[in-house]
Amino acid sequence: MVKIGVVTFPGTLDDRDAARAVRLAGAEAVELWHKDEDLKSVDAVVLPGGFSYGDYLRCGAISSLSPVMGKVIERAKAGMPVLGICNGFQVLCEAHLLPGALIRNDHQKFICRDQKLEVVRTDTPWTSKFTAGQEITVPLKNGEGNFVCDPDDLERIEGEGQVVFRYREFNPNGSMNDIAGVCNEAGNVVGLMPHPEHAVEAGFGPQSEAGPHGGTDGLGLFTSVLTQLVG
Template sequence: MSTRIGVVTFPGSLDDRDARRAVEIAGGEAVALWHADTDLGGVDAVVLPGGFSYGDYLRCGAIARFAPIMTPVIEAARDGLPVLGICNGFQVLCESHLLPGALVRNDRRKFVCRDQPLRIENAGTAWTSAYSAGQEIVIPIKNGEGGFVADEATLDRIEAGGQVVVRYAGDNPNGSYRDIAGICNEAGNVVGLMPHPEHAVEELCGPTTDGLGFFASLLRQFVPATSP
């Protein structure tokens, strides 16, 4: 039986179809979830995709946080359901207080779109076990409000707790504090990152296939154990 990964579509989502395709390339079953749904339909994990949910009014992700679908997502995430937030999805996770910190306008005041070198810091989360700590990968970024910020005490806490999942390698594209590109919650089941792994899963359409590991990592958890 295949692993069912729900991908939420909000009004303004742009990368929901790309995320569903990435799930299927990795070997999972992509399940479309709608922002007005009130039930997750028994999925094994959830992806909150990139885009401009609700037009990014107020703050990025601030309205999406109150979408009906987010009530079961938040409850399930707190109970251990794996959740991945990509770009706008990362913003939604911060607005939902499933992850600490916030995402603000890029320090260069411009939308940044490019292939970005990254370094995996934590390979022990639900979404990064296919990588190794210290591994460098390249996947695209595309954001205007991608600067991760938090107070010093919060930054020190997530650093000490191993909650920094991915850092920008080389040039920091948006002024994120401590070059942080992605973080997780204390349990490691909820991960948010600004780069777009769903755009780096096949050679024809991406700079690399380095993003596939995020989806493959999740699927590994549902592979039945075999006897020696």
């Protein structure tokens, strides 16, 4: 069975939700602690959301220097699929596995809402089950989800197709070009601010065009990576 590691840092909140999403997709969820120096033979890694180390210094900055991240960085550079959700996205940016940075929302307030997204890129291990331009609805909850970078980097990110998700209808945090998620140049590392792990079970996630029994728009990220790993 495919093994997907879910990392817990001090202050992580959504590790159990991410592990549940992994199991619902059909893979084995493997617990990884921030001090682990062994990734336990996992095939992919998810960095879940939360407030690791209380968001001290900068969101994700301290976590990016943890022992487990040394191994994640090493394996990611060798091609292992890595997904960062919310705080996990911030960690990946601080670890320089993804471009840009996440700063305080432009309205200076924490926001929690069901958010529509456009799937821009479908050739990453985490998005292959979607179609280009597909609209999905997943929860969003953040205070520092404003994606920024310098103009040259933004031009490069757009030009090289590193935007994976964009906000639709409403930009909740001021992110440049409505960017909700990006990937690295190789495409195996993906980070997004909204929470797909909270939309994986019918009847319990946000309601979309699927109707009252919908709410599973986020499951596609986890089934996508499973399909990619199984081949």
